[in-house]
Amino acid sequence: MRLNQLVLRNFRSYTDCEIDFTDRVNLIVGENAQGKTTLLEAIYFLSTAKSHRTYPDNELIRYNESWFYLRGKIAAANGSDTNPEAQIEPLDLMTVEVSNELSGKKRFKFNGVLQKKLSEWIGQFNVVFFSPESLTLVKGAPADRRRFIDLLISQIDSVYLSSLQNYQFALKQRNELLKQIRSKQANPDFLDPWDDILIAEGISISQTRVRMFAQLKAYVQAKHTELTGDREVLELKYQPSPEKIDRAPKQEATELFRQGLQSSRSYDILRGMTAVGPHRDDFKLILESQSAGAMYFQEAKAFGSQGQQRTIALALKLGELELIRETTGKTPIVLLDDVFSELDGERSSFLFNLLGRLNAQTFITSTRQEAWGPELGDCRVFTVHDGQVN
Amino acid sequence: MLHYPEPLARLINELQKLPTIGAKTAQRLAFFMLKMPESDTTKLAQALSEVKTHLDYCSVCGNITDQQPCYICTDTRRDRQTVCVIEEPDDLLAIERTQEYKGLYHALMGVLSPLDGVGPKDLRIDQLFQRIHSEDIKEVILATNYTTEGQATALYLTKQLESLEITTTRIAYGIPVGGDLEYIDAVTLAKALEGRRRI
Ligand SMILES: Nc1ncnc2c1ncn2[C@@H]1O[C@H](COP(=O)(O)OP(=O)(O)O)[C@@H](O)[C@H]1O
Ligand SMILES: [Mg+2]
Ligand SMILES: [Zn+2]
Numbered sequence: 001m002r003l004n005q006l007v008l009r010n011f012r013s014y015t016d017c018e019i020d021f022t023d024r025v026n027l028i029v030g031e032n033a034q035g036k037t038t039l040l041e042a043i044y045f046l047s048t049a050k051s052h053r054t055y056p057d058n059e060l061i062r063y064n065e066s067w068f069y070l071r072g073k074i075a076a077a078n079g080s081d082t083n084p085e086a087q088i089e090p091l092d093l094m095t096v097e098v099s100n101e102l103s104g105k106k107r108f109k110f111n112g113v114l115q116k117k118l119s120e121w122i123g124q125f126n127v128v129f130f131s132p133e134s135l136t137l138v139k140g141a142p143a144d145r146r147r148f149i150d151l152l153i154s155q156i157d158s159v160y161l162s163s164l165q166n167y168q169f170a171l172k173q174r175n176e177l178l179k180q181i182r183s184k185q186a187n188p189d190f191l192d193p194w195d196d197i198l199i200a201e202g203i204s205i206s207q208t209r210v211r212m213f214a215q216l217k218a219y220v221q222a223k224h225t226e227l228t229g230d231r232e233v234l235e236l237k238y239q240p241s242p243e244k245i246d247r248a249p250k251q252e253a254t255e256l257f258r259q260g261l262q263s264s265r266s267y268d269i270l271r272g273m274t275a276v277g278p279h280r281d282d283f284k285l286i287l288e289s290q291s292a293g294a295m296y297f298q299e300a301k302a303f304g305s306q307g308q309q310r311t312i313a314l315a316l317k318l319g320e321l322e323l324i325r326e327t328t329g330k331t332p333i334v335l336l337d338d339v340f341s342e343l344d345g346e347r348s349s350f351l352f353n354l355l356g357r358l359n360a361q362t363f364i365t366s367t368r369q370e371a372w373g374p375e376l377g378d379c380r381v382f383t384v385h386d387g388q389v390n
Numbered sequence: 391m392l393h394y395p396e397p398l399a400r401l402i403n404e405l406q407k408l409p410t411i412g413a414k415t416a417q418r419l420a421f422f423m424l425k426m427p428e429s430d431t432t433k434l435a436q437a438l439s440e441v442k443t444h445l446d447y448c449s450v451c452g453n454i455t456d457q458q459p460c461y462i463c464t465d466t467r468r469d470r471q472t473v474c475v476i477e478e479p480d481d482l483l484a485i486e487r488t489q490e491y492k493g494l495y496h497a498l499m500g501v502l503s504p505l506d507g508v509g510p511k512d513l514r515i516d517q518l519f520q521r522i523h524s525e526d527i528k529e530v531i532l533a534t535n536y537t538t539e540g541q542a543t544a545l546y547l548t549k550q551l552e553s554l555e556i557t558t559t560r561i562a563y564g565i566p567v568g569g570d571l572e573y574i575d576a577v578t579l580a581k582a583l584e585g586r587r588r589i
Contacts, residue, residue, distance in 0.1 A: 120575050162577040169538045177504035186509050193502065193545035197538060 001081070001125050001330050002091075002361050003043060005073040010062040012038045013387035021361070022380040028365045030384035036365035039384070040129065040335045043363065046072045046096050047127040047333075048151060049108065049118060057100050066102040071095065074125050080329035081359075096124065119154075119161040126155045126324050130317045131337035137316050138300050138309045142282035149283075152320050153212050156327045160208050167201040170194050171279055179272040191265065198277055199257050203250060205278045210246040212323070213238045213283065219326075220319030227311050227350060232289040234300075234312060241280035285312055310342060318354065325358070334362045352376055398424070447479065450521070452497030452514055454479050462495060469493040471528040475518065475547065477501055477535060485533065493531070496521065501539040502546060510546065518547075522554060529557040536563050536581075 002023055008014040013035045028036045037053075041060075044052050051060060061068045075091040097109040108115040115121050136144040154161040174194040180186040217236045224234040240246045242260035245253045260276035261268075268274055285300040287308065298304065300312050324332045334355055340348065355362050356377045369381070383390045394402065398420060405416040423431060447453070448460035455461070462468065462482075472493030476482055479497050498513040521527065532547055534540035544560055551558045564582035565574055574582075 117575060117577070119577055158576040159580045166538050170542070173504050173538070173542070180504060180509070186504070190502075190504075190509060190546070192549055193542040196545045197542055 001333050002075040003072050003125075003333055004075055005071075006039070006042060006046075007069070007071040008039075008042050009069040010065040011042055011068040011070060012060055012062060014038065014042075015062065015387065017387070017389055019382065019389050021363075022378070023361055024356075024359070025376045025379040026361075026363045027376065027379055027381045028363065028384055028389075029367070029369050029381060030365075031367060034384045035387045035389075036384050037131075037337050038387075039389075040337050040363055040365060042070050043072070043333065043335060044127055044129055046070055046098055047125055048122060048155075049098070049106075052129050052131075053133070057106070058102060058104070061100065061102060067099060069097070069099045071097045072125075076125065076330055081331055082325055082329055094124065117162070119158040119165070122161060123155045123158060123328075126328065126330070126332035127335055128317055128321045128324070128332050129335045129337070130314065130339060131335075132339075132342045134313045134317055135309060137313050138285055138304065142280070145283055146279075146281055148316070148320075149209055149213065149216075149281075152216070152323065153208060155324055155332075157208065157212075160205065163201045163204050163208075167198060167205055167278070170197040170201065171274060171277070174198065175273055178269050178274070181269050182272055188265070188269065195258070195261050198261070198274075199254055202257055202278050203245075203253050206240055206245055206253065206281070207250070209278065209281065210238060210240065215326075216319050216323050219322040220315050223318040223322070224312065224315035227315060227347060232287050232308075234315065235286040235288055235297075237284040237286065239282045239284060241278060242276050287312075307344075311347065314343070314347065314351070318351075321358075321360070331358055331360045334360045336362065336364045338365055338367075340366050340368065447497075447499075451482075451495045452479055452499055453482055453495060471526055472531065473518075473521065473527050473529070474531040474533050476533050477540065477543075481533065493529075498534070498543065501534060501537075501543045503539045513543075515547070515550070519550075522551075522556065527556060529559065532558065532560045 003021055006019050006021065008017045019039075028039055030036050041051055041053065044050075045060070051057065054060065072095070074094045074096060076094065077091060095109075095111055097107075099107045108121050110121070110124060137148055150164060154164070174191065177186055177190055177194060181188050181191070213236075220236060221234055238246060242256050245256050248256055257277070261274075264275045287298050287300050287304060289296050289298075300309055304312065321332060321334065339351070343351065364376075393399075401423065402416045402420045405411055405419050406413060411419070423434075444456050445454055446456075446458070448455045448458065448463055450459040450463045453460040453462060469492045473496050474485065474491060474493055475496050475498060476485070477498055477500065482495050482497065485491050485495075496514065496518050498515065498518075500508055500513050502508060502510065502513070522530070530547075530551060532544040534543045548558055548560075563585055565571070565578065571579065
């Protein structure tokens with residue numbers, strides 16, 4: 001995938017800006033607070049309909065304005081671009097447009113046609129975003145890791161996103177109902193239909209996550225080994241809610257989930273929240289090392305060094321890249337925000353070599369022009385100053 | 391700041407309360423009405439007030455009607471053993487247009503939605519059960535929408551109807567007639583596959 005051109009209007013510090021990008025490495029250089037990250041944010045928004053850093057979207061509207069608009073011109077190989085022979089095939093050109101008004105009205109257009117469903121929008125062109133904040137994948141809360149998994153799967157499976165939206169909506173309804181039951185305004189029997197929906201959608205979410213996680217795990221482990229040598233092994237363990245649901249066939253999983261909801265019902269009513277279900281999933285990252293003939297297991301979140309944690313975060317992101325590439329047959333666009341401050345020389349050259357081999361279009365921000373080195377390969381430099389790009 | 395004369399401002403304000411009508415459209419409509427001959431504006435005003443004085447919801451099925459009960463509930467040629475449960479009276483018109491269905495209706499006047507404070511008691515569910523007990527009903531067709539709330543409402547009713555000696559069915563979900571599979575979104579297609587039937 002290639003982003004050939006980006007237009008930003010009233011997007012944060014940008015008033016009206018049109019930029020043509022190169023196929024390989026786009027290096028975005030500028031002092032702090034000039035609008036470098038904002039460019040990556042705009043690309044990310046076109047792909048995922050979300051910002052990687054803020055919510056609600058109205059914060060993205062330039063101060064004193066009432067709307068923003070983004071447009072991307074994208075080229076994708078007609079067919080697979082991960083197969084070198086497919087490179088010569090004609091390219092599909094797509095235009096994607098997003099607008100957001102202060103009133104909350106959001107519009108998505110694909111080749112000029114208004115899109116109604118978010119699940120049909122996401123996945124048209126895919127990005128992988130890596131920044132210092134990616135460390136939250138290791139150190140952050142379970143919600144950070146779920147968001148990562150959900151966005152990853154949504155980019156390749158539109159049925160998944162739709163199930164997830166239904167699930168989250170039914171969950172909100174159920175939680176509200178729990179509070180009404182607690183204050184004796186509703187009858188506990190009213191929970192049954194919402195439980196049925198949570199179970200039906202939850203099982204399909206859970207099974208998709210477990211299947212995709214197994215694939216992701218293999219890629220992440222391979223990248224981690226390439227990054228660290230054989231010194232330590234990274235183990236990834238999915239932790240579904242309710243427990244063991246990942247190892248049960250569909251019928252049994254449904255029963256497990258139903259029992260889980262039943263047995264926590266009175267507790268749920270007390271708390272006004274649902275304690276069981278895929279909205280409580282997490283995965284653990286465990287480092288296995290060998291020393292003096294003994295094996296050591298340490299959870300990376302609590303015991304890993306800063307360097308180990310960064311390496312794991314990078315391995316997770318590269319695993320994401322590989323998984324999207326293998327499943328869709330198209331290399332995602334790679335967005336790297338401030339990574340020079342994050343990765344040492346060895347890890348950054350590993351990263352740039354890999355991206356060069358994959359021929360991935362890459363956007364890198366840096367405060368230093370010198371960041372540009374031969375290992376970046378064919379590269380175009382953009383300087384950003386106060387919402388203007390040269 | 392521009393000020394409209396009071397009566398005009400009031401008209402714009404009232405029009406703006408209608409669905410899909412924003413400030414600009416309300417203004418356009420109001421200025422158009424100003425130019426209409428008085429005979430036409432009187433007719434419009436009359437029609438508006440008569441809609442409220444002469445029309446009501448059918449006390450049996452919830453249909454919009456000018457007689458009690460409505461023409462469908464009193465039509466003896468219809469299949470009086472089948473009731474189709476719908477969310478709103480407009481759904482009745484959609485189903486009637488198909489000319490396929492010959493049974494009776496029951497509008498719930500909404501769907502279950504705790505977030506909007508709507509529970510079973512806020513819908514016409516008790517009335518449905520009263521009808522089932524007093525009329526000779528053999529089948530209930532659940533035709534609420536395939537939204538999360540519509541589905542929850544259907545699931546709730548299914549459970550409530552379980553203990554009764556009647557058949558409960560749910561309208562099917564799937565591919566529009568003449569729909570080309572290639573152009574149907576993945577979600578609809580997946581649901582259609584899930585709900586496939588032996589032929
Ligand atoms: N809604 C907004 N309207 C106008 N300017 C904004 C808005 N949001 C952020 N900014 C400005 O954008 C700049 C931040 O841009 P950013 O892309 O994060 O900079 P950096 O170059 O450090 O990555 C800051 O100067 C900030 O004041
Ligand atoms: Mg920045
Ligand atoms: Zn009637």
